[in-house]
Amino acid sequence: MVQVVNVVASGALDVELDLEVVARDLVDIVNYDPELYPGAYFRFDDDAPLITLYRTGKYIITGASSEAEAGRFRNEFLALLNRHGIVSDADDAWFTVQNYVCMANMERSFNLSALAIGLGLEVTEYEPEQFPGLVYRPHDHACVLLVFATGKVVITGAPEIAAAEAAFSAFRESIEALLADE
DNA sequence: TAACTAGCTTCTTATATAACAATGCATG
DNA sequence: CATGCATTGTTATATAAGAAGCTAGTTA
Numbered sequence: 001m002v003q004v005v006n007v008v009a010s011g012a013l014d015v016e017l018d019l020e021v022v023a024r025d026l027v028d029i030v031n032y033d034p035e036l037y038p039g040a041y042f043r044f045d046d047d048a049p050l051i052t053l054y055r056t057g058k059y060i061i062t063g064a065s066s067e068a069e070a071g072r073f074r075n076e077f078l079a080l081l082n083r084h085g086i087v088s089d090a091d092d093a094w095f096t097v098q099n100y101v102c103m104a105n106m107e108r109s110f111n112l113s114a115l116a117i118g119l120g121l122e123v124t125e126y127e128p129e130q131f132p133g134l135v136y137r138p139h140d141h142a143c144v145l146l147v148f149a150t151g152k153v154v155i156t157g158a159p160e161i162a163a164a165e166a167a168f169s170a171f172r173e174s175i176e177a178l179l180a181d182e
Numbered sequence: 183t184a185a186c187t188a189g190c191t192t193c194t195t196a197t198a199t200a201a202c203a204a205t206g207c208a209t210g
Numbered sequence: 211c212a213t214g215c216a217t218t219g220t221t222a223t224a225t226a227a228g229a230a231g232c233t234a235g236t237t238a
Binding site for chain 1: 191192193194196197199200
Binding site for chain 3: 145
């Protein structure tokens with residue numbers, strides 16, 4: 001099974017915002033430095049997900065560990081903007097999860113050089129001097145898998161959890177097929 | 183020369199390596 | 211008291227995605 005460790009979602013509010021004003025009204029939770037980056041950062045707690053709001057009303061949520069958590073923070077974010085008269089309920093346009101970052105464990109170790117050949121050099125990248133993980137981009141899946149010698153796997157780029165699970169299942173079957181060949 | 187495109191900035195998260203800095207402790 | 215080794219800690223490396231804005235390069 002794959003475990004979700006990070007969710008990236010984005011949404012839009014149908015209003016143009018003056019981020020200088022928003023940052024001034026919500027000093028305690030907003031961090032805005034237009035010289036550094038055009039987005040205003042909202043953080044409700046030290047280890048809570050980060051919400052980045054833009055001038056156009058679009059925003060992104062990063063660091064949630066489930067879709068439900070991303071949704072809860074979105075609600076809290078909208079309620080806060082409502083209370084301060086920055087937006088109204090009618091301004092809420094859309095909201096979608098864009099990327100699930102998941103973790104899985106094969107419970108066995110790998111020789112990554114051999115694995116790169118087994119999976120196919122055209123779908124793998126393995127340069128241990130640059131990065132210790134093997135990058136696997138299967139043709140039939142939208143996800144990218146990072147495979148480590150310890151057997152741990154990171155699956156990223158999935159727009160839905162099911163896509164990450166399917167990619168991991170397929171990876172597992174490829175491993176079994178490779179073992180059967182020997 | 184204008185318009186367009188591409189690539190970088192910011193952030194999050196798991197994963198694992200090396201290289202580095204800084205500190206702790208022991209021995210000469 | 212100073213030097214050496216060990217341990218701990220931080221940073222870099224790579225992956226995906228969204229967003230706006232800047233720059234650099236290409237093309238008409």
